[in-house]
Amino acid sequence: MHTILSEKSSVAVLDLTHAGLIIAQKLAELGMNVTAVDVYGTVDDDTLSALENEYDIITSRVPLKVDNFDHIVSPVHLDPEYEMLVCARDAGKSIISHHQIVGMIVLESKKLEGSKVIEITGSKAKTSSASLLADMLSRNMVVVLHTSRGLELWENGIAKKIYSGLSIAPGSILLAIDQLESEGISADCYIFEVSIGGTGIGDLALITTLEPDYSIAKSSSLASDAKLQMVEYGKTGGLIALNSRDEKAIKKAEELGRDIFTFSDSESLDADLHISFDGKTVSIVSKDFAVNATVNPLYNAFSYTTAFAASGAIALNMGLDAKTIADVISGFIGLAGRMQEKELDGRMLIDNSNSGMDIKSVERALDFGLSRTTGKVIMVLGEEAEQVCEGLPPEDVANFVNRRISDIDELILVGERMHNLFPEKAIYACSINSGLENGQSISQEGDLILSCVKCFR
Numbered sequence: 121m122h123t124i125l126s127e128k129s130s131v132a133v134l135d136l137t138h139a140g141l142i143i144a145q146k147l148a149e150l151g152m153n154v155t156a157v158d159v160y161g162t163v164d165d166d167t168l169s170a171l172e173n174e175y176d177i178i179t180s181r182v183p184l185k186v187d188n189f190d191h192i193v194s195p196v197h198l199d200p201e202y203e204m205l206v207c208a209r210d211a212g213k214s215i216i217s218h219h220q221i222v223g224m225i226v227l228e229s230k231k232l233e234g235s236k237v238i239e240i241t242g243s244k245a246k247t248s249s250a251s252l253l254a255d256m257l258s259r260n261m262v263v264v265l266h267t268s269r270g271l272e273l274w275e276n277g278i279a280k281k282i283y284s285g286l287s288i289a290p291g292s293i294l295l296a297i298d299q300l301e302s303e304g305i306s307a308d309c310y311i312f313e314v315s316i317g318g319t320g321i322g323d324l325a326l327i328t329t330l331e332p333d334y335s336i337a338k339s340s341s342l343a344s345d346a347k348l349q350m351v352e353y354g355k356t357g358g359l360i361a362l363n364s365r366d367e368k369a370i371k372k373a374e375e376l377g378r379d380i381f382t383f384s385d386s387e388s389l390d391a392d393l394h395i396s397f398d399g400k401t402v403s404i405v406s407k408d409f410a411v412n413a414t415v416n417p418l419y420n421a422f423s424y425t426t427a428f429a430a431s432g433a434i435a436l437n438m439g440l441d442a443k444t445i446a447d448v449i450s451g452f453i454g455l456a457g458r459m460q461e462k463e464l465d466g467r468m469l470i471d472n473s474n475s476g477m478d479i480k481s482v483e484r485a486l487d488f489g490l491s492r493t494t495g496k497v498i499m500v501l502g503e504e505a506e507q508v509c510e511g512l513p514p515e516d517v518a519n520f521v522n523r524r525i526s527d528i529d530e531l532i533l534v535g536e537r538m539h540n541l542f543p544e545k546a547i548y549a550c551s552i553n554s555g556l557e558n559g560q561s562i563s564q565e566g567d568l569i570l571s572c573v574k575c576f577r
Contacts, residue, residue: 124216125150125228129190134204135159135218138195139291141167143218146225146294147193148175157184159198186213193221195289196316196346199338219349222290223319231297232321236309238434239318241347242328242363244476246288248427248455249328250313254279256435256448261308266296268313268475268576269455273305277448288315309438316346320353324437326361327351327369328430332478348372361433363426364391383433385425393436395429397421402449404432404442413446418461419454420470420488423481457571459485461492464556466565468493473500473552473573479516482572486524495567497527500555502534504575512574514541521545532558534573 124131130153133144137160144156155178156171171177183203186192191214194205208215226232240250247267254265258274264282265272271283283299286292293312300306316336318325330344344366351373354360362369364384373380384391393406402413402421415421432445454460457474459481470492472485482501489497501521503512514537521531521542531546533539534555539548547562549555552573559569 124191124214125152125224127190128152130188131155131191131193132157132184132186132189132204134192134194134202135198137162138197138218139287139289139295140193140195140218141171141291142294142298143193143221143225143291144171144177145175147221148177150225150228154178155180155184155189157181157204159202186211189213191216193218196341196349197336200340201338217290217317217349219290219314219317219319220353222293223321223353225294226297226319226321229297231301232310235307236324236438237322238309238311238324238326239314239322239350240311240326240328240430241314241316241318241350242326242430243330243332243334243343243347244478245328245424245426245430246313247474247476248424248458249326249430250311251455252424252427252431252448252452253434254311255452256431256440256445257309257311257438259444259448260440262306263309263311264296264300264305264307265311266293266313267311271296271299273307277451288313290314290317290319293319293321316343317348318350318353320349320355322350322358323355324359324361324434325350325354326430326434327363327366329363329426330366330369332480344368351376351378354378359437361430361437363430364389364394381433381437383429385429391429393429393433395425395432397425397428402428402446404428404445404449406436408436409442411442411446413449415450416453420459420461420484421454422488423459423484424452424454459488464569465560467560467563468495468566468568469556470568470570473571473575475574475576477512477572477574479512479520482520483524485570485572486527489568489570490527493566493568496529496563497568497570498530498532498559498563499528499570499572500532500534500549500552500559501570501572502538502549502555502574504535504552504573514538517541530559530562 132155148154168179186207192208195218254274263274272279333344364382382391384394387396462469533546
């Protein structure tokens with residue numbers, strides 16, 4: 121990967137909200153002249169002052185002239201009509217994504233050298249694929265896992281939480297590495313879940329799926345195109361695992377001469393590894409092996425088929441045997457907030473509240489719940505923060521409720537944007553916790569509570 125880090129150049133880092141702060145700090149530590157622009161005005165005065173006093177970084181909340189900058193560092197989701205980006209393009213300035221600059225910083229630091237590094241992106245199944253893979257690989261090595269669930273150390277199938285609170289914005293990789301270093305933790309393998317693309321640090325890279333696609337950067341581009349950074353920035357000689365449904369990614373990889381390995385959650389699609397699921401048993405097939413894994417019934421395994429295939433594909437290429445892969449799938453009980461069945465004061469709880477939830481998974485949760493109970497169905501539905509992965513569009517909620525209200529006995533809507541929906545049919549709550557409390561108060565033992573709130577967990 122080409123690097124600008126050896127140059128003593130002038131750089132403007134745009135967007136400090138999505139881990140841009142750490143990017144600016146690291147570039148300053150490398151001796152670059154850094155200006156940090158708080159595009160969204162979300163950073164407090166004390167933090168900006170600390171950047172200026174401790175790192176000698178110039179800060180601004182308004183767009184600046186680009187004449188004196190050699191490079192503009194910008195996230196892929198920023199509006200391309202933002203004044204500094206428009207001027208930079210007109211002036212022929214170098215524009216580098218947050219993903220790419222993070223890759224440069226990590227590779228320059230050499231802090232992960234000697235270990236295997238895996239990057240994972242995609243529209244769905246990122247966290248579940250990464251967690252399954254960490255479990256599989258930890259049977260043979262020490263694994264560090266960084267996902268939306270936190271920073272974890274995996275050994276022999278057991279996870280230890282190291283740190284919570286990091287996002288999966290590319291800059292958070294730098295924060296994760298700093299945290300590991302401060303605690304003296306090293307590993308044989310590092311797995312990083314990354315939003316909307318890859319940084320190029322992975323010896324192996326995985327795109328779980330490009331579907332469903334959605335627009336970013338003020339609807340000027342598609343998330344799927346940004347995620348192809350995983351292919352574009354891939355290490356020379358590195359392997360990229362791709363979903364066989366994602367023809368766009370496969371075509372791009374072939375154009376660039378990348379080494380790819382395909383996977384599928386359907387026997388009907390051609391792939392190097394595919395799995396099928398009959399409701400009880402996952403069958404995993406590649407040219408090297410065929411093995412079956414019986415799943416635990418206490419979660420909706422149909423929602424994890426992409427994760428089974430994706431994690432299995434990487435594990436296979438890391439040299440794991442078929443039995444280990446099958447054993448991990450058989451022992452898996454789902455991730456909290458991802459179609460997991462629990463007990464809540466005598467009620468059955470289907471927990472499907474997470475940052476990647478969309479209306480399709482809400483529908484799957486309802487169908488799964490209806491197959492598990494004959495009691496009343498109480499649905500807690502909505503969002504805690506509309507900015508979480510594009511939020512949960514109220515129009516999608518309205519459409520879903522209109523279609524499926526006959527299957528729901530009590531509806532509890534969460535989030536400010538849901539307040540105007542169904543005033544005569546719904547109870548309103550400000551958070552997932554208050555929604556669940558309401559659900560308990562209007563239900564009795566044997567009833568079903570479905571928790572489908574888009575939120576950070």
